Amino acid sequence: MSDRKTFDVLAEAFWQEDVATCFALLGDANMNWATRLSQMGCRMIYVRHEHCAVSAAMSYARATRDVGVATVTCGPGLTQILTALPAAVRAGIPLVIFAGEAPLKAAWYNQEIDQGPLVTATGAAYHPMHQPARMPTQVRDAFLQARTERRPVVLGVPFDLQDRSWTGDTALPEPSKAIMPRLAPMMPHPDEVKRAAEAIEAAERVVVVGGRGAFLAGAAPDCRTLAGRIGGLLATTLPARGLFHDDPFSLGIMGGFSTHVAREFLAEADLIVAIGARLASHATDAGKLFPKARVLHVDERPLAVSQGRRAADLHLRSDAKLGVAALAERVSERSGWRSPDLARRIAESPADPEEFQREQGLHDPRDVVSALDAALPGDWEMVNSSGHCSYFFAQMPRRPVERFHTIREFGAIGNGISYAIGVAAARAGNRVVLFDGDGSLMMHVQELETIRRHGLSVAICVMNDGAYGSEIHKLRAEGLPDDGAIFGRPDFAGIARGFGLDGTRVEDLSALPDLVAEFGRTGGAAVWDFHVSDRVASPVVRRSHPPHHTREPQRT
Structure with a gap:
């Protein structure tokens, strides 16, 4: 020039x-x-x-x-x-x-x-x-x-x-x-390995927890080996959800999104071996999730305190993969608390067994997630947003960590559609499925036009309860009017068509396989609108806001 x-x-x-x-x-x-x-x-x-x-x-x-x-x-x-x-x-x-x-x-x-x-x-x-x-x-x-x-x-x-x-x-x-410095993985010190192995040997009910650091280090096979040698169970933090998705002794997510069975066994654990995890408050229920357990933290930067609470009792400073592999070599084999009956319970128990009254014409969000998990191919990219619905969408045990994307560390809703755009740009040529709530999607619904204009293949599954889900359940638990959190159910199928996308209100879950097959053939973009009951509260909300009153929510 x-x-x-x-x-x-x-x-x-x-x-x-x-x-x-x-x-x-x-x-x-x-x-x-x-x-x-x-x-x-x-x-x-x-x-x-x-x-x-x-x-x-x-x-x-x-x-x-x-x-x-x-x-x-x-x-x-x-x-x-x-x-x-x-x-x-x-x-x-x-x-x-x-x-x-x-x-x-x-x-x-x-x-x-x-x-x-x-x-x-x-x-x-x-x-x-x-x-x-x-x-x-x-x-x-x-x-x-x-x-x-x-x-x-x-x-x-x-x-x-x-x-x-x-x-x-x-x-x-x-x-x-x-x-950029080209750094070799950090080797664990033999004395630290010895102390950590002794703690594992002394424990009877061990859970090996993989965080995102374990995923990035390629430590998943070594975590499985360690847990298998000592008869321990496996779990992950939410950012590493799906790291052990095909292991019969994986409890799934550890933290606020834990299943009913996972919480039961974590409560009985006497040692948590956390690999490449931040040990955040939500991952431990602020320490209440495993009250009997000591915590061994394996990380290049092991933590004593995380988010205002003591995070770990024992520490092994190491690359996640090398540290776990060293521990697996030092511990003796035992059956631990593994058994065929336990594996069967993990496989067959519902994530949340709570009963709610059925509402005519509305889905239970747990049924929606089960139908989606059965219908969606395992190699498509899944993006989970934030908000009340995100607990339900996280309960897809067949999904591997490489294909399940979630960023929740700030707790802000409204990001789902942007995250889906980013994943679609990163994984060009693959199908992307976004799981979002109606309140979150409405915050940036204009980006439907961006998806269409750039030719991104994104299907948006919106859990539409006509409200800000967390807020209505919390207000009701307090016995307060919930009007300020209720907005009515937008016609997302019509909105999608207005932006030039396919839009469908899914009234019959048996229609999902055909919708999925069509999206797989054609790509493009679509919005699938699921009208769900606002009476089904997630376990996360039920634990944090147990009902103080039994009366119906007030109306102003």
Whole structure:
């Protein structure tokens, strides 16, 4: 180019970082840069809301195990992403976000705001880029920081500087991958292995729990070996849901989403061996899930305290795979508490045996999930959103961890459709199924148009109870009016058709196999609307808000 601009060089710096996909909403302060990046060959997913750009980049990063990239403009473009950033921080997801800044030369600009403090308050990093000569290095360093610290890095670039002619070096710095430290897995110390093995030998009822760290380290086979040698049971944290999906002695999820049987056996455990897990409060019911058990934490950064409570009693500092393999070699074989009857109970017991009165014309959400689990192919990508419905959708025991995506560390609803977009971009060519609630989907229903426009193959299963599910059950448990959480049941099938997608209200669950088969043949996008009873409360809500009153909910 005869007049090479700074935004050209910035686009080249991102392209050099192997950025294959960028999620974007354009404005004055990022559109030139984004256009250049697109012209270089980067796939741009243009969403309808800035929050959705960052949320989609989150699930893309999680699915690809690489840095996710998004871009927003300055001012209101930046403030719109302040819910997505803490979610990424708490989930440990590396992102680099190209954000515009107001022009430095302007005496007054209506979208100007001090962006740095807003971003850093979320736990993300913010780097103002005000020296053009340093900008390419700052881009490289942002990718380094995102990768090493596992959190979002936001680059603020004034758009008047972007439009300047480039006068700096013609050569770019080495990309981040070229200078990243190449670290070998951490070996466990023999003395620590000995102490940990002695604790396992002394225990009678052991549960081996795999976290996402165990999944990433490829430690699942070693966890199975360890549990098998000592007659222990298996479980996972929610982010690693499905790690042992085909093992007859897997209890499934440990934590708030545990099944009835899992909670029974966890309550009797005398040792929890947690592999590559954060031991978060929700994963342990704040320590109440296994009151008789000591906890052995195997991790490169073992924890004494997590989220305000003592997390572990014993520690083995090691790579997850190497640590578990070392323990399996040191312990003696025994039958433990495994038996054919126990395996049968695990396989045949319902996740939640609570009885609820049937309502005419409405599904029990547990029946919906059972029908979906039976009908959906095992190699499709499943995305579970947040909210009351997410407990039910997590109860799909046949789904492997590689195909089940969930990000819940911040507890925000409204992210499901963005996460589905990110997974669809990461796993191009495969079918994606999103499980969401009506309240969550309504928050960003405009992204149905994004799915159609970009030709993504996404089927959305919406659990439609006409309300914010968690809130109505909590209000009713308190004996308070629930009107403020009830909104009526949107016609999602009609909304989908209005956006040019297929839409079906599923009144008969026996029709699901045909819907699934059609989606498998044609791809495209669809919304399947399940009207469910708002009287079926999840065990999570029932435990946290046991009913104080027996009367019907009040109406104002």
